[in-house]
Amino acid sequence: MVLQLQVWALMLLQSEAAPVSFDPRAMWGQMGWPARLVVVTLFIMSAWSIGVMIDRLIAYNGARKQSRQFAPAVAGALREGKLDEAIKIADRFSKSHLAKVVVAGLQEFRAHQLSSEISGEEIEASRRALERAEAIVHAELKRGISSLATIGSTAPFVGLFGTVLGIINAFKGISTEKSTGLGAVAGGISEALVTTAVGLFVAIPAVMMFNYFTNRVEAFDVEMGNSSSELIDYFLKRSQKVGK
Numbered sequence: 001m002v003l004q005l006q007v008w009a010l011m012l013l014q015s016e017a018a019p020v021s022f023d024p025r026a027m028w029g030q031m032g033w034p035a036r037l038v039v040v041t042l043f044i045m046s047a048w049s050i051g052v053m054i055d056r057l058i059a060y061n062g063a064r065k066q067s068r069q070f071a072p073a074v075a076g077a078l079r080e081g082k083l084d085e086a087i088k089i090a091d092r093f094s095k096s097h098l099a100k101v102v103v104a105g106l107q108e109f110r111a112h113q114l115s116s117e118i119s120g121e122e123i124e125a126s127r128r129a130l131e132r133a134e135a136i137v138h139a140e141l142k143r144g145i146s147s148l149a150t151i152g153s154t155a156p157f158v159g160l161f162g163t164v165l166g167i168i169n170a171f172k173g174i175s176t177e178k179s180t181g182l183g184a185v186a187g188g189i190s191e192a193l194v195t196t197a198v199g200l201f202v203a204i205p206a207v208m209m210f211n212y213f214t215n216r217v218e219a220f221d222v223e224m225g226n227s228s229s230e231l232i233d234y235f236l237k238r239s240q241k242v243g244k
Contacts, residue, residue, distance in 0.1 A: 032169055038162035038195050045151045045158070046202040052144040053209050059095070059141070060216050066096035067223070074102060078234055083110050097137050101224045104133035105231045123235050130228040137224060141217045145210060152207035159199015166192025 070093040077086040083106055090096075090103035108129035109122075170192070 032165070034165045035162050035169070035195060038158060038165065039198055042155060042158055042162075042195070042198045042202050045155055045206075046198075049148055049151045049202065049206045049209070052148055053205075056144060056209075056213050060213070060220075062095040063097045063141075063220065066093040067098045069093065070096045070099045070102075071227075074099075081238070097141065097220050097224060098227050100137045101130060101133040102227055102231060105130040105228065105235075109235050123232065126235055127228075127232055130231065134221070134224045134228060138217070138221060141220055145213050145217070148206045148210040148213070152203050152210055155203035155206065156199045159195045159197075159202075162195025162199070163192040166195060 070089065073089050074086050077083075077089055087103055087106050087110070090099040090106065093099040105126050108126045
């Protein structure tokens with residue numbers, strides 16, 4: 001950054017400074033192949049992050065919408081003691097994170113209920129089934145989010161690499177033209193500014209969306225944990241009724 005400011009100060013002091021064109025096509029034409037490779041890499045990173053953002057937004061919105069419909073429906077079935085009906089309801093809401101967890105616990109509990117008298121060990125088996133389901137759903141919800149963190153942290157450095165290449169190109173222009181005017185360094189400076197801007201353009205949305213998605217996954221984890229706890233309480237109450 002200091003080197004960039006020094007170059008700009010040098011340009012401002014030149015009496016023969018020429019107007020600089022900000023035409024994107026002209027800038028692309030002035031770039032060397034290393035800088036072009038940097039820009040292409042950044043756009044690939046941007047496309048990947050946008051794809052992850054769209055995929056996660058669709059998944060999270062679908063999970064939230066279906067979970068709001070699933071919770072009251074399965075609660076009504078459980079109040080009436082209809083485990084099979086509750087499992088069928090959970091199967092209908094395949095996108096709901098709550099349904100994926102609850103159905104695992106219900107299936108485990110039903111298997112023990114049909115086999116023999118319900119004991120504490122069998123309740124514990126249902127608890128472990130719920131925990132396994134929570135871990136699986138948590139991994140599904142986090143799919144792709146880590147790549148946003150990687151892109152957000154590396155894109156500025158990729159842009160900085162392009163900036164260094166642009167400054168090198170600027171000094172090459174000075175050496176070739178035997179002049180220190182703006183025209184001799186305009187191409188290199190344009191490379192430096194473009195790659196820096198693109199790097200920030202890619203990194204900032206990736207970091208923001210990574211934080212947003214992380215918060216949503218944490219909220220989903222809390223909801224799944226609460227649902228698992230409530231389901232275990234339901235199993236305990238039902239086992240006490242069966243034991244009487």
